[in-house]
Amino acid sequence: MSTPSETKILKQFGATLRAERLKAELSQEALAELADLDRTYVGGVERGERNISVLNIVRLAKALGIPPGNLLKNV
Amino acid sequence: MSTPSETKILKQFGATLRAERLKAELSQEALAELADLDRTYVGGVERGERNISVLNIVRLAKALGIPPGNLLKNV
DNA sequence: GTGTGACTTCTAGTCCGTT
DNA sequence: GAACGGACTAGAAGTCACA
Numbered sequence: 001m002s003t004p005s006e007t008k009i010l011k012q013f014g015a016t017l018r019a020e021r022l023k024a025e026l027s028q029e030a031l032a033e034l035a036d037l038d039r040t041y042v043g044g045v046e047r048g049e050r051n052i053s054v055l056n057i058v059r060l061a062k063a064l065g066i067p068p069g070n071l072l073k074n075v
Numbered sequence: 076m077s078t079p080s081e082t083k084i085l086k087q088f089g090a091t092l093r094a095e096r097l098k099a100e101l102s103q104e105a106l107a108e109l110a111d112l113d114r115t116y117v118g119g120v121e122r123g124e125r126n127i128s129v130l131n132i133v134r135l136a137k138a139l140g141i142p143p144g145n146l147l148k149n150v
Numbered sequence: 151g152t153g154t155g156a157c158t159t160c161t162a163g164t165c166c167g168t169t
Numbered sequence: 170g171a172a173c174g175g176a177c178t179a180g181a182a183g184t185c186a187c188a
Contacts, residue, residue: 006130009133010129013129027171040164050162051129052163053127053162054150055081068147069144069146069148072129072144102152103151112183115183118151118153128181
């Protein structure tokens with residue numbers, strides 16, 4: 001949760017999430033609301049500062065209309 | 076983390092993990108060691124009792140030699 | 151070799167705000 | 170709109186003894 005390799009994984013996940021969110025033309029705020037999560041939390045995840053859990057990965061994926069596995073594409 | 080639909084997701088994830096572990100012909104114990112996790116923790120995830128985080132998903136996937144996204148295939 | 155309950159520590163996740 | 174901070178609560182992480 002703080003080793004360099006873990007940081008890399010979280011950053012990569014966050015980058016993928018951000019890319020998908022932008023592709024869907026949503027603001028962090030809008031995505032957060034769709035996924036029923038806090039806006040500051042979504043921001044933290046995109047910045048690679050949070051170790052998100054499966055249930056929330058699925059929530060975000062559903063809100064984005066993509067398969068959850070896609071968010072792990074580049075990790 | 077306790078609604079029926081969430082339970083379903085966790086159980087499905089656990090089932091996929093178990094299937095991949097068996098395909099790799101590993102015991103929970105062996106997989107746990109490869110992933111540097113506790114044996115009882117892995118068991119709990121397979122039974123759908125734990126809402127695992129990304130980092131641990133990646134650890135398990137690496138230990139299994141599969142892309143992390145595969146574990147979310149059926150959720 | 152696996153399931154289960156119980157437990158502690160640490161962080162996920164929320165809510166308030168400011169830059 | 171997004172980054173960032175503080176303070177807080179729910180829950181994940183991690184381990185153990187026993188069946």
